[in-house]
Amino acid sequence: MKFKLGDFVRFVDEKREGYVTKIIDSQTLGVTDEDGFEIPVVVSNLTSVHGHGTVAAEIDVPKPIHVNIPSIAKYENGIYLAVANDNKAGNVVHFNLYNQTPNTLLITLNTERKEKFAGSFHGAIEPNSAKLVYSASLADLDIWPEFLFQMLLFSTADVKPLPPLVLRKKFRAKDFSTDLKELPGTTQKGWLIRLDEQLPLIDAQKLKESFFKATDQKKTVPAPAKEIDLHIEKLRDDHHFLEADEMLQIQLNHFNTAMDGAIVHHFDKIIFIHGSGNGTLRDKIHKLISKNPQVKTYMDARKEKFGYGATEVVFK
Template identity: 30%
Template structure:
């Protein structure tokens, strides 16, 4: 049950469209006479989940499965389109050349609430929410998680996370006609900093299609024995990154270096993550605890790092 679904009241004759998810138990429904009413989820039943009931548009066509996609092109966009002089509708638009699995969270000072999750096809449009234009200064941040479903290399691409912060300068500077929305919208890319090397993708695809050649094609450089995950060591322009982007870079580097260490037969590797509020440390320890290729891990050389580094012993 999501925004855009057509529903009917269980104990009444009224039907309408879901326009807002209020909380885990309640939704807002716009009934046929134009009124919007709060309704308990248990009091409605879904009539149709066709994409476009809310927007008047149809869902994306089924992708052509006959053509193998080998490179990741395009981007995923966030769009804000004025519905009337009081309301903006928030859309997620997939202009990548492959489907994506997504989760979208609304972040406020009090809590983080899941708005929607699911699969969005290439060139698909999804209405996420409706926001009051007069409350622009207090619009919440949106947190996104994406998994890209490239048929031949989907397992080779790490899940991507991003935080969208709506600022006036960026919002009004990016107003333009959007062909998929068939009108003007304030639009920008969410995952434009995701870069993949096309030659590397072709090599990985070749390996998957010809396993016998894998040994010759996959050559790993042995990583340094101590890997510093402080963001200033990983990205020269780190000051412009959001916390979600910083975490994505740090965890991706961690996964890459750990895989290299295992592939090269190293006995151990140390990750320097710092202390801070322990968010990065806890995330690394959670991932290590689920990795069957790890013998054990512990705080490394307390006399040097305090509690700011983790030694990983490999099997």
């Protein structure tokens, strides 16, 4: 017998029930019981519980379901992927593809992990409706495969056919750093990601005008504080979901903005609090400071307070 994520199951050899929250391999599943503990269980030791859902045809390939979605006025026409929490099965999330267009969507979904491919879904999604295309455990996000969507938009109207869409999506922790929101047409909460969003068109005339702006139309540079704290937790609330290189770039951008502001407003000096850590941020900003022609000198700032975790910059 084969199961899918979210199935409610009963142990054969003991009085225990729970939800399938992880597919460990073809013979072993992770089952979370009523106490919240996830237990590895051999498939042969499980049976489905009548009335708590149907058994899927294949492991890791959810059975497609059709969901009628009412008009969604607050969302633009487009193709969205809604990642919804399972209300009962712990970390399990379900991927529903929303076709918020006037066309019928013909779609295939393949997944790729370590150069190995698997077909996960194929079918048609009518206008203003959705279908379940995939399920996964949020706890295993680091090993999720890359998603490859191939789509055709079909219409019986007298309109020029749109070109096929080929979309790749690799999910990262930062994709789920925002607050959960109520998904359109349901009472479930989750994350809504637009798949077909196009780059904005460039207005050639406005671009041309931007090169010939009068010199008095300069952007106002705000005056920074006398002490700038570059610790990432002071700059971003979602720092837990950022990669190391992303955090460093944010810190350097903040440093550069403060330096420009200090120079424009004729500061005598400014202090940057970068911490000691592994020294990467300190070395980067010291290199930038040493190349700035407006800098007279720089030194460790107030060692009695910051130790070697802050740098004072003195301007000419």
